[in-house]
Amino acid sequence: MNPEPETINDLLDRLSEIVPDYPSAGISFKDLTPVFADPQGLRRIVDEIIAPFAGKFDVIAGLEARGFVLAAAAAYATGTGMITIRKAGKLPRAVHRDDYTLEYGTGTLELHRDDIAPGTRVLILDDVLATGGTVGSAARLLGMAGAQVVGIGVVLELQELGGREKLEGLEVHSLQLV
Numbered sequence: 001m002n003p004e005p006e007t008i009n010d011l012l013d014r015l016s017e018i019v020p021d022y023p024s025a026g027i028s029f030k031d032l033t034p035v036f037a038d039p040q041g042l043r044r045i046v047d048e049i050i051a052p053f054a055g056k057f058d059v060i061a062g063l064e065a066r067g068f069v070l071a072a073a074a075a076y077a078t079g080t081g082m083i084t085i086r087k088a089g090k091l092p093r094a095v096h097r098d099d100y101t102l103e104y105g106t107g108t109l110e111l112h113r114d115d116i117a118p119g120t121r122v123l124i125l126d127d128v129l130a131t132g133g134t135v136g137s138a139a140r141l142l143g144m145a146g147a148q149v150v151g152i153g154v155v156l157e158l159q160e161l162g163g164r165e166k167l168e169g170l171e172v173h174s175l176q177l178v
């Protein structure tokens with residue numbers, strides 16, 4: 001008899017690393033790079049993160065930097081394109097810009113004004129949802145471009161930081177609650 005397939009929770013528990021006091025004291029950093037580095041791990045998280053949104057999106061937006069890994073793989077797997085939402089100063093042409101706060105600091109995200117047509121249905125992917133500052137900023141940028149955010153997919157949701165509440169009205173799918 002075949003053994004039971006490993007659950008996504010067990011896979012993430014087995015492969016994720018937790019780093020105390022990084023990048024600053026008091027932060028418990030959830031490091032998913034070993035999941036990305038594992039052939040089954042990468043395939044499982046990409047397949048499972050997009051599953052609830054099948055047929056509902058035209059393009060996938062990835063958030064620099066760790067969201068790029070997921071979004072590029074998911075766009076390739078679903079035959080869609082990928083929108084790059086980047087940290088300030090990296091995109092060469094005219095941008096929409098938005099400031100935000102996250103668990104351990106502040107930042108600015110940018111989106112090329114002409115990378116996405118109004119009305120396009122967008123799925124946002126990122127690795128971790130903490131305070132929701134980053135994903136919320138990405139949703140505002142896509143709104144400035146006239147796009148429609150149809151969902152947000154993340155691997156880990158740090159529940160006690162309340163990100164989901166900040167994203168009211170948006171469908172959030174996380175693979176693991178921690």
Ligand SMILES: O=P(O)(O)OC[C@H]1O[C@H](OP(=O)(O)OP(=O)(O)O)[C@H](O)[C@@H]1O
Pocket residue numbers: 063064065066067101102103104107126127128129130131132133134135163
């Ligand atoms: O919900 P929040 O509180 O906004 O935190 C979540 C964000 O924090 C991390 O990104 P980070 O800015 O550290 O960038 P990186 O992917 O470039 O490491 C993570 O990849 C998310 O994008």
Ligand SMILES: Nc1ncnc2[nH]cnc12
Pocket residue numbers: 027028029030031102103104128130131158
């Ligand atoms: N605790 C955390 N671990 C990994 N990424 C994060 N992004 C924001 N908070 C984080």
